[in-house]
Amino acid sequence: MLLVSTSLFAQNGRVWAKGMAMTSKEPHFTPLEFTRHAVGDNDILIDIMYSGICHSDIHMGKNEWRPTTYPYVGGHEIAGRVAKVGKNVTKFKVGDYAGIGCIINSCGECDHCKKGEEQFCEKGMIGTYQSKDYKHNDEITQGGYANNYVVSEKYAIKIPKNADMKRVAPLLCAGVTTYSPIHFSNVKKGDTVAVAGLGGLGHMAVQYLVKLGAKVTIFDLTEEKRADAKRLGAVAYVNVNNPVELKGQNEKFSFIISTIPAKYDPVMYVNMLKMGGEMAIVGLPANENTPTMTSSALVYAAHRKVYGSLIGGIPETQEMLDYSVANNIYPEVEIIPANKIDEAYQNVIDGKVKFRYVIDMATLNSAVKSNKK
DSSP: OOOOOGGGBOGGGOEEEEEEEESSSSSOEEEEEEEEOOOOTTEEEEEEEEEEEOHHHHHHHTTSSSOOOSSBOOOOOEEEEEEEEOTTOOSOOTTOEEEEOSEEEOOSOSHHHHTTOGGGOSSOOEESSSOEETTTTTEEOOOSSBSEEEEEGGGSEEOOTTSOHHHHGGGGTHHHHHHHHHHHTTOOTTOEEEEEOOSTTHHHHHHHHHHHTOEEEEEESOGGGHHHHHHTTOSEEEETTOHHHHTTOTTOEEEEEEOOOSOOOHHHHHTTEEEEEEEEEOOOOOGGGOOOOOHHHHHHTTTOEEEEOOOOOHHHHHHHHHHHHHTTOOOOEEEEEGGGHHHHHHHHHTTOOSSEEEEEGGGHHHHHHHHHO
């Protein structure tokens, strides 16, 4: 059994943590020491190995969705190893791999929670960062760009021992965010479907759809991703900036998933649905760039369904992770050290990253030391 140093614990059993934090809406990270709540009887302490960078981290850090409390430690795609377990824990033992996604707690009592749809908790899900933790004195949660995390075993995800730990973390957000609506819409083999936006979310959606045997068309803005689309198994790639390629796309698809994190025209994609087709929207742009649809546009695009999808509950996240590992479905990632988060954020903002950055948290101490020089 692994031993946890007593120096890790502060007063009242709180756990010392260190991470990389933003202190303003400018995407610049500096080291931060802070504490997490004590490891309760039903909790586990995870030593974080890898933490993915999601565009949501950037929106939240830049104060683009709602007021951000600084200092801010981002990261809700977390993969690591269990270092300590509470006395009532049965799901994990010390040394197991464990993950954390966007949800770290909820009321557990409402109908949504009882159905395993904690993201719709009537009291409000407690998010991995920038969330008021009403289970722990309303403290503001800090995310996974850090060396550890304390979480209830119920909200931690079991990671199989044969998982590729360097690539598994983004599954906890990007994976379930795309897996969930694909299954909600009952996409099946032979369906003609489309993915709008080939980024961190989009390239996961393509892999799940191809695995199901659907015929996938990808829509994006640049020629740079055409080869990637083919490699991932898409049957077609459409550059939306090329009017010629856009011709003939209307009333073609039974399912479209939009992962676009910027302002765009959703009606263009709605018109591409067959009668009775469904469009799932999972991309979340900054508030000022939120796309809109008029009621009249929906009337004229009659008998087509448009819905939003929000990550997935804990049971579905576990199902997605097990399915992904068993079928070798992973994000394409670039592993970076902790002292390169600033650069990574800027590349995501500028659209210079194809898929997902993942931070190797073993480099955190080096980042802290270099920052002190």
